[in-house]
Amino acid sequence: LAKTTQPISMDSYEGQEVNITCSHNNIATNDYITWYQQFPSQGPRFIIQGYKTKVTNEVASLFIPADRKSSTLSLPRVSLSDTAVYYCLVGGTTSGTYKYIFGTGTRLKVLA
């Protein structure tokens, strides 16, 4: 199972772009990379998912280099409401297992 490593916490100011990098050195061929956002007292919420290169949606971009050993979540022009914990999750059908193990997450604090 691919283990993920993220920074424990980050601070940013409103209007800035925030990049959170996740390391997953032993990612398997079939694994996808998914990012979730969690606010206090709520379940995690899907943000974006990718397999390789770059993926963009209305809230974020996900950059994945060719070796896929890391990925970077990019949040453009953050606001106070983006203060949350962000989790990188790597998983797939490798070895027939379907466990999705969350890492420690990155606690993002957006300052005014």
Added chain:
Amino acid sequence: NAGVTQTPKFRILKIGQSMTLQCAQDMNHNYMYWYRQDPGMGLKLIYYSVGAGITDKGEVPNGYNVSRSTTEDFPLRLELAAPSQTSVYFCASSSSGGGNSPLHFGNGTRLTVT
């Protein structure tokens, strides 16, 4: 669609009591998961299921039991509750285990064991 529904939202148990946390999804998802989250910490996988009648252990299964008799329901049973089981419990589901299907989470059950 209601998505993933968890009941109850809150519960206080005395040490040694038992209870069942309910989880139901209406998305016809085969894959379902139970996580616990201690205060200020990340999510730990307790049990998961890849379909009705099939369950398997996650990272922290001790003290818990699950069953999956239908596609929709995945209850989590706590036997002999202990203070260490004080936590927020989240249920999740996904349409496939291929990694390209996002997890859909419920709003959690906050459990206190005293």
